[in-house]
Amino acid sequence: MGDKLAEKDFARLDEVLADLGSSKGTLIPVLQKAQDIFGYLPRDVLVHISRKTGVPLSQVFGVVTFYAQFHLEPRGRNIIRSCQGTACHVRGAKGILQEIASCLGLEGDAVTTPDLRFTLETVACIGCCGLAPVLMVNDETHGRLVPDKIKGILDQYK
Amino acid sequence: MEKLARAHVLVCGGTGCSSSGSKLIIPALKEKLEARSMGSEVKVVETGCHGLCEMGPLVIVYPEGVFYVRVKPEDVDEIVENHLVKGRVVERLLYKEPATLDTVPSYDEISFYRKQKRYALANCGHINPESLEEYIGADGYEGLGKALSMKPEEVVEEIKASGLRGRGGGGFPTGLKWQFTRSAVNDKKYVICNADEGDPGAFMDRSVLEGDPHRVLEGMAICGYAVGSDEGYIYCRAEYPLAIKRLRNAIAQAEETGLLGRDILGSGFNFTIHIKEGAGAFVCGEETALMASIEGRRGMPRPRPPFPANSGLWGKPTNINNVETFANVPSIMRDGASYFASQGTETSKGTKVFALTGKINNTGLAEVPMGITMREIIYDIGGGIPDGKKFKAVQIGGPSGGCLPEQLLDLSIDYESLIKAGAMMGSGGLVVMDETTCMVDVARYFLNFTQDESCGKCTPCREGTKRMLEILNRICEGKGTEEDIPLLESLAKSIKAGSLCALGQTAPNPVLSTLNFFRDEYEAHIKEHRCPAGACTALVGYVITEACRGCGLCKKVCPVDAISGEVKSVHAIDQETCIKCGACQAKCPFKAINKG
The missing domain is CATH 3.30.70.20 (Alpha-Beta Plaits)
Structure with a gap:
C-alpha cells in the first residue's frame, strides 16, 4: 500500500517534522499530525518519522500500537464512535452497536466498509452520558438513540 | 463601549445541548431578533454546560431567569414574539418536575438546582466561556491577583487550611502535595493539569473545561506561583475537541492580556501553559503514565517513589492535579480558606461535582456539599427513577469503584465513608441502576473495560483481569460453576496485591462489591441458570x-x-x-x- 502514498503528503509531513521534530516529547503530536495528513499510519510513514527524528522504529511502533487513537490500516471517510460507557451500557448501547453494524453490513471483525465510507469503532465514554446512548460521527454527537434512528443518522454522511 | 442590553438570552453550548441541537437555535434567535430590529436590545450568549443535560437544549432568559427546556429552532419565533416582545412567558417550554409534573418558571426553584452548591461550577452556564471579560466580570483572576500579593508559602498554607483534597479520585490533600513540590530543590519545576477524564460515566471535567476554561488556567497559575514553577501542561483527552478549542482560545486571551506569560500582573512571576492531546489510553489518567505520555512514550505507569513531587516530568519536580481540583483553587484564594472549609464534613471539605447518569430522571451534573446522602442526590436532585421502576443500586467511582445498594442510600458521602462501604469517590461518576439492570453484567462490563485498558506491564493485572472476565462471561451465559465465585475472589486478591498502579489495584472492585451486596444474583445465574433482572440474553x-x-x-x-x-x-x-x-x-x- 506504501507505493500509493503521495509525495506532497510527505512534503507536508516534513514541514510538521521541521516544526515539531526538534523539541522534546513530540513523537505523539508528530504521529497525530501524520495521521491527519495520511488518514492512517502506514509503515513507510513510520519509517520516515523514525529516520527523521532518530527515534528507533521499534519505539515508534510501540507508541503507535499502545494508543487507541493510532491506526495502521486505512480508515473510512467517516468515523463512527459508538459509546459503550457505563451510562450508555445500561441504556442499551449494545443494541445500538449491533444496529450500526447491520446497517453497514459489517460482519465478524470488520470495522471498515469496503467502499471506505465508514469505519465503526467503540469508545469507552465520550462524556456525554446525559444523552445516553450516544454515538459520534466525526466530530458530531448524536444522542438519545434508539435503533430506529440509526439509519437516518448514517444516511447524512456520504 | 457596547450598549447595555435589556435582556440576555443564554443558550447552552455544552456538548450535551449541542448534540441535541442548540447550535441551530443561536443563529435562529439572532436572525429573528435582527428581523424585529431588536439585535442591540437583546444579547444572545452561548454558555457552557448548565448540568441538566437531560432537558437540553436549555435556553434561559434574563433578567427574569426563565428556564426553557428542550427548545427547538421552531420555538424561537414564539420565544421572541411572546417573551421578548410582549413579556409573556412561553408556558409550554417551561421545565416540569418529574415527580409532580408542576411547571417551574425560574432557574433557582427547580429541585435539580435547589440542593446544589455550585462552587467549582459557579460560572458554568452563566458566562460565555470564550470571553475573558465575562470571566473577569465574574471575579475571575482575582484569586491569582491575591495570591501574587502573598508569599508562595502563604499560598500553600491557604490551600492546606481549606482542606481541599484531590478531586480526581485518590483524595490526597492538595495543599500537602503543593508543599512537597515546593520543598523539592530544582531549577525547573512543572505543573500538570490532568484532563484525561477517562472514567466512563464521568463528565464534570469536560464541562468545566468547556464552560469555564479560564478558571482552570487561573488555578494552575496560582499553583505554579505557590510551588515555584514557570511552566504548565494540560493533558486533555483528544475525545474532547470542544474543550481543547476553548482552552486554546483562553490561553491566547490570557497571554495577550498579561495574565499568563512573562511578569504576570507586574509581579515578576512567569507562567506559560501548553496543551497536550491524549491519544486514547485510559491508563494515562494515572500520573506516572500521563507523564510518560507527555514525554512521547507509551503511557505505562512506573513504581513510586520517587513521587512526581521529587522526580516527575523529564525527571523534574512536578505537581499534578486534576481539572476539578484546580477549578476550586481560584475561589479558595479569592474568598479565603475558611469559607471552603466551612462546607462539607470533618475530613472532606467543600463541594464535589457528581455526574448523574443511568436510570435516573434528571441526568446531568450536580455540585453538592460533601456529606450529603446518596438518597438526596438521587431522589431530590436526580428526580428518582424513571418509568416507575424500582431502584437497585448506584455505581460510584467508575471502574475502580463499587455499587451501593438500597440499604446504604442514607450514607453520608465523603472519601472515607465510601471506601468503608467498598466503593470510592473516584472522579464522581454516579450510574444509577434499576431492577432491570443485572449486577453480574455490570461487573462484567467494568472488567471488560479494565481488561481492555490494562497497559500490560504487570502480569496479575494483564492476565488476571482476562481470567476474571472469562469467568464472568461464563456466568452470564449460564455456564458458571459453584467454584467460580471463590475463584473470582482469589483472583481479585492477587490482582489487587500484585499491580503497580491504581488501575490494577482497583480493577477487581466492581466484582467484589457486587459479590458483597448482590451475591444472590451470581448464585441465581450459576445454580438456577436464571438472570433475575432479565438482562443476560443467553438466560432469557x-x-x-x-x-x-x-x-x-x-x-x-x-x-x-x-x-x-x-x-x-x-x-x-x-x-x-x-x-x-x-x-x-x-x-x-x-x-x-x-x-x-
Whole structure:
C-alpha cells in the first residue's frame, strides 16, 4: 500500500517534522499530525518519522500500537464512535452497536466498509452520558438513540 | 463601549445541548431578533454546560431567569414574539418536575438546582466561556491577583487550611502535595493539569473545561506561583475537541492580556501553559503514565517513589492535579480558606461535582456539599427513577469503584465513608441502576473495560483481569460453576496485591462489591441458570401471552423469522430460532410479549 502514498503528503509531513521534530516529547503530536495528513499510519510513514527524528522504529511502533487513537490500516471517510460507557451500557448501547453494524453490513471483525465510507469503532465514554446512548460521527454527537434512528443518522454522511 | 442590553438570552453550548441541537437555535434567535430590529436590545450568549443535560437544549432568559427546556429552532419565533416582545412567558417550554409534573418558571426553584452548591461550577452556564471579560466580570483572576500579593508559602498554607483534597479520585490533600513540590530543590519545576477524564460515566471535567476554561488556567497559575514553577501542561483527552478549542482560545486571551506569560500582573512571576492531546489510553489518567505520555512514550505507569513531587516530568519536580481540583483553587484564594472549609464534613471539605447518569430522571451534573446522602442526590436532585421502576443500586467511582445498594442510600458521602462501604469517590461518576439492570453484567462490563485498558506491564493485572472476565462471561451465559465465585475472589486478591498502579489495584472492585451486596444474583445465574433482572440474553427467552391480538407487527420486525401465527390469533415464538434481540417486545403495541 506504501507505493500509493503521495509525495506532497510527505512534503507536508516534513514541514510538521521541521516544526515539531526538534523539541522534546513530540513523537505523539508528530504521529497525530501524520495521521491527519495520511488518514492512517502506514509503515513507510513510520519509517520516515523514525529516520527523521532518530527515534528507533521499534519505539515508534510501540507508541503507535499502545494508543487507541493510532491506526495502521486505512480508515473510512467517516468515523463512527459508538459509546459503550457505563451510562450508555445500561441504556442499551449494545443494541445500538449491533444496529450500526447491520446497517453497514459489517460482519465478524470488520470495522471498515469496503467502499471506505465508514469505519465503526467503540469508545469507552465520550462524556456525554446525559444523552445516553450516544454515538459520534466525526466530530458530531448524536444522542438519545434508539435503533430506529440509526439509519437516518448514517444516511447524512456520504 | 457596547450598549447595555435589556435582556440576555443564554443558550447552552455544552456538548450535551449541542448534540441535541442548540447550535441551530443561536443563529435562529439572532436572525429573528435582527428581523424585529431588536439585535442591540437583546444579547444572545452561548454558555457552557448548565448540568441538566437531560432537558437540553436549555435556553434561559434574563433578567427574569426563565428556564426553557428542550427548545427547538421552531420555538424561537414564539420565544421572541411572546417573551421578548410582549413579556409573556412561553408556558409550554417551561421545565416540569418529574415527580409532580408542576411547571417551574425560574432557574433557582427547580429541585435539580435547589440542593446544589455550585462552587467549582459557579460560572458554568452563566458566562460565555470564550470571553475573558465575562470571566473577569465574574471575579475571575482575582484569586491569582491575591495570591501574587502573598508569599508562595502563604499560598500553600491557604490551600492546606481549606482542606481541599484531590478531586480526581485518590483524595490526597492538595495543599500537602503543593508543599512537597515546593520543598523539592530544582531549577525547573512543572505543573500538570490532568484532563484525561477517562472514567466512563464521568463528565464534570469536560464541562468545566468547556464552560469555564479560564478558571482552570487561573488555578494552575496560582499553583505554579505557590510551588515555584514557570511552566504548565494540560493533558486533555483528544475525545474532547470542544474543550481543547476553548482552552486554546483562553490561553491566547490570557497571554495577550498579561495574565499568563512573562511578569504576570507586574509581579515578576512567569507562567506559560501548553496543551497536550491524549491519544486514547485510559491508563494515562494515572500520573506516572500521563507523564510518560507527555514525554512521547507509551503511557505505562512506573513504581513510586520517587513521587512526581521529587522526580516527575523529564525527571523534574512536578505537581499534578486534576481539572476539578484546580477549578476550586481560584475561589479558595479569592474568598479565603475558611469559607471552603466551612462546607462539607470533618475530613472532606467543600463541594464535589457528581455526574448523574443511568436510570435516573434528571441526568446531568450536580455540585453538592460533601456529606450529603446518596438518597438526596438521587431522589431530590436526580428526580428518582424513571418509568416507575424500582431502584437497585448506584455505581460510584467508575471502574475502580463499587455499587451501593438500597440499604446504604442514607450514607453520608465523603472519601472515607465510601471506601468503608467498598466503593470510592473516584472522579464522581454516579450510574444509577434499576431492577432491570443485572449486577453480574455490570461487573462484567467494568472488567471488560479494565481488561481492555490494562497497559500490560504487570502480569496479575494483564492476565488476571482476562481470567476474571472469562469467568464472568461464563456466568452470564449460564455456564458458571459453584467454584467460580471463590475463584473470582482469589483472583481479585492477587490482582489487587500484585499491580503497580491504581488501575490494577482497583480493577477487581466492581466484582467484589457486587459479590458483597448482590451475591444472590451470581448464585441465581450459576445454580438456577436464571438472570433475575432479565438482562443476560443467553438466560432469557421471549414468550407471547394471551394478550396478543395477532396484529403481526412482531412477525414483521423479527430479523430471523422466528415468529409464526395467523392474523388475529395468538402468535408464537420458536425458541430454537429466536436470537433474543428483543425487537418484537419493543414493537408490540399490546404489551403481549414477556421476557421470562
